[in-house]
Amino acid sequence: MTRLVCPEVLIDRLEGRSLCVRVDSPDRIVEAADRARRRSPWTCVICDSAVPLDEINPEETWRGIAIALMAPSIGRFRNLASRLELLRGLGLRVFLPGEGENLAAARLLASVGISVTVTFDGSADWEALADLMTYALIGPVRHAPVEPFETMAACYRSAARGEDWGRAWFDDPSRYLHLDAAGRVALTRRELLDGRFVADGISNLDSDEVKESVEARNQAWRELFAQDHVCARCASWRICGARFAASAPDGCAAFFDETTQIIERRRRTGPARSWQP
Amino acid sequence: MANILLTNKCIRECPYCFAGREMAQSEGQDFLSWENAVYLADFLTASGERRVSLLGGEPSLHPEFVDITLYFVARGFDVNVFTSAIMSSARLETLARHVAAAPAERLNFVCNLNDPEQTPTTASEREQVEAFLARLGAWTMPAFNIYRPDFRLEFLFGLVERFGLRKRLRLGITHPIAGAGNAWIRAGEIGAVIERLCSYRHAFEAALIRPSFDCGFPLCRVVDADLGWLTRLGASTNFKCRPAIDITPDMEVYCCFPLSFLDRRSVFEFDSFRQIVEHYRKLQERVRTEIAGIYDECGSCIHRSEATCAGGGVCHIVNRLAAEAPATLKKIADDQACLS
Numbered sequence: 001m002t003r004l005v006c007p008e009v010l011i012d013r014l015e016g017r018s019l020c021v022r023v024d025s026p027d028r029i030v031e032a033a034d035r036a037r038r039r040s041p042w043t044c045v046i047c048d049s050a051v052p053l054d055e056i057n058p059e060e061t062w063r064g065i066a067i068a069l070m071a072p073s074i075g076r077f078r079n080l081a082s083r084l085e086l087l088r089g090l091g092l093r094v095f096l097p098g099e100g101e102n103l104a105a106a107r108l109l110a111s112v113g114i115s116v117t118v119t120f121d122g123s124a125d126w127e128a129l130a131d132l133m134t135y136a137l138i139g140p141v142r143h144a145p146v147e148p149f150e151t152m153a154a155c156y157r158s159a160a161r162g163e164d165w166g167r168a169w170f171d172d173p174s175r176y177l178h179l180d181a182a183g184r185v186a187l188t189r190r191e192l193l194d195g196r197f198v199a200d201g202i203s204n205l206d207s208d209e210v211k212e213s214v215e216a217r218n219q220a221w222r223e224l225f226a227q228d229h230v231c232a233r234c235a236s237w238r239i240c241g242a243r244f245a246a247s248a249p250d251g252c253a254a255f256f257d258e259t260t261q262i263i264e265r266r267r268r269t270g271p272a273r274s275w276q277p
Numbered sequence: 278m279a280n281i282l283l284t285n286k287c288i289r290e291c292p293y294c295f296a297g298r299e300m301a302q303s304e305g306q307d308f309l310s311w312e313n314a315v316y317l318a319d320f321l322t323a324s325g326e327r328r329v330s331l332l333g334g335e336p337s338l339h340p341e342f343v344d345i346t347l348y349f350v351a352r353g354f355d356v357n358v359f360t361s362a363i364m365s366s367a368r369l370e371t372l373a374r375h376v377a378a379a380p381a382e383r384l385n386f387v388c389n390l391n392d393p394e395q396t397p398t399t400a401s402e403r404e405q406v407e408a409f410l411a412r413l414g415a416w417t418m419p420a421f422n423i424y425r426p427d428f429r430l431e432f433l434f435g436l437v438e439r440f441g442l443r444k445r446l447r448l449g450i451t452h453p454i455a456g457a458g459n460a461w462i463r464a465g466e467i468g469a470v471i472e473r474l475c476s477y478r479h480a481f482e483a484a485l486i487r488p489s490f491d492c493g494f495p496l497c498r499v500v501d502a503d504l505g506w507l508t509r510l511g512a513s514t515n516f517k518c519r520p521a522i523d524i525t526p527d528m529e530v531y532c533c534f535p536l537s538f539l540d541r542r543s544v545f546e547f548d549s550f551r552q553i554v555e556h557y558r559k560l561q562e563r564v565r566t567e568i569a570g571i572y573d574e575c576g577s578c579i580h581r582s583e584a585t586c587a588g589g590g591v592c593h594i595v596n597r598l599a600a601e602a603p604a605t606l607k608k609i610a611d612d613q614a615c616l617s
Binding site: 081107108111139140 | 319323
């Protein structure tokens with residue numbers, strides 16, 4: 001079932017749909033979850049926080065809510081130290097931009113048992129990401145999952161094109177559609193922010209137009225072969241799916257090649273144990 | 278237990294300093310990074326280690342000292358922080374506020390205290406130390422480094438009482454750092470030092486403070502009566518000299534400060550902490566094949582052969598070799614370099 005990533009204001013208009021409700025403040029999490037639960041086979045709350053993780057006060061009332069908390073950074077560990085037990089007990093995943101100190105912060109959070117996701121684009125520091133990926137997939141000590149690397153590993157197929165691991169970022173049109181406050185539909189968060197919509201209202205959600213757009217996106221990789229795009233000739237194609245083809249990235253091939261090797265190695269040796277309190 | 282150096286910087290210049298040469302010669306990065314802190318926590322956890330010491334230099338000079346300390350606690354380690362306790366009121370306030378949330382049994386500040394008369398310091402520094410003890414005394418174990426035979430302990434008993442410090446006193450005999458010119462206790466002085474130490478028995482008993490010996494005390498210089506007293510008091514006596522394992526901010530590792538110039542390695546060369554300990558234990562053994570101990574009689578001593586006593590600190594032997602047989606020392610270093 002396709003999940004709809006939507007702002008809080010649309011909850012009442014999307015009854016019966018699986019929702020990922022987007023709120024812009026941690027203060028809105030509980031109410032948004034309550035409202036969504038009453039009307040839909042609700043999925044999660046995505047909270048866009050403007051402040052670092054250490055400035056957010058997690059609450060007991062968040063228990064039982066699946067929360068994707070998008071923060072610019074984690075702030076100071078000293079402010080998190082006394083909240084770790086609560087944070088670990090919540091259905092919380094912290095999303096961080098995968099740049100600069102956040103890569104070390106992601107490892108730090110995972111090492112104390114908090115699930116974390118890093119987001120990145122074609123201009124990423126691939127070498128630093130490779131270090132984090134290695135830690136995530138074959139780190140010697142138990143830790144919380146670090147995404148999108150776990151999803152990459154799950155989606156990877158050694159003898160075929162893998163599945164789209166963009167789901168770890170809610171960025172997979174066959175699983176997630178993104179709606180703005182007016183109910184316009186985009187295939188990805190980026191396209192929603194850029195104003196590139198495939199339907200202009202909720203009433204068109206189930207239209208053939210949207211279905212065709214999703215299908216076209218799922219098959220877009222074929223076009224790269226027809227264009228003889230550099231990604232189509234890349235050995236790491238099967239794992240990256242040309243996700244960064246549009247941004248002419250430099251260094252991603254080596255990163256995904258290393259990722260492939262690490263995944264294969266993990267399949268031989270088994271993953272590090274998951275973090276347990 | 279691993280000693281992790283958060284920084285090579287220090288605010289004091291103690292005459293006996295073990296780390297002075299390291300700090301003076303350090304060319305690496307000044308502060309331990311988060312990447313390396315997490316790596317070390319993983320490395321030690323995977324090695325089955327559950328205790329860690331954070332030191333420097335002065336560890337509290339690390340901009341994220343509080344964070345890294347709490348991180349190691351959060352990772353389940355019992356953490357010892359070796360500090361001079363000299364820090365700004367703002368830093369102390371931050372430290373005290375956050376430490377209050379950490380489990381007391383898992384975090385211990387080992388405060389190196391100097392006799393204000395024999396090792397004079399500024400009034401400002403004394404005030405900062407007292408402010409630290411006033412705020413964090415319950416978390417603090419006093420420590421004293423004996424670097425002159427006429428040392429005095431009276432001031433320590435006063436501080437323990439006044440600030441409610443933990444009732445265990447860590448006592449170290451200061452050791453030579455070859456080429457550093459630090460103040461240290463000669464082998465021939467150790468007997469008198471131990472005798473003087475035990476002359477404080479009534480003060481220890483009255484205050485219910487238990488001494489805890491650091492490395493390098495030779496068993497033969499403690500008379501049986503004093504050994505009995507120490508045992509009854511519950512003192513932690515130690516006549517061994519094991520690899521301390523110091524890890525620098527840029528992830529170099531060596532046996533201990535005095536032997537840091539002999540065989541420096543990268544932590545990344547090793548698969549486990551046990552492997553590091555074993556590597557440097559071999560170094561110590563190699564040194565002792567040249568000279569068994571700090572006294573002539575160590576070579577035939579049953580306590581050394583039975584491993585009840587190490588025969589004093591290997592750093593004394595290295596210091597002697599550096600002065601009397603530098604070629605031998607170089608050969609030892611070359612032999613070590615060949616070990617993979």
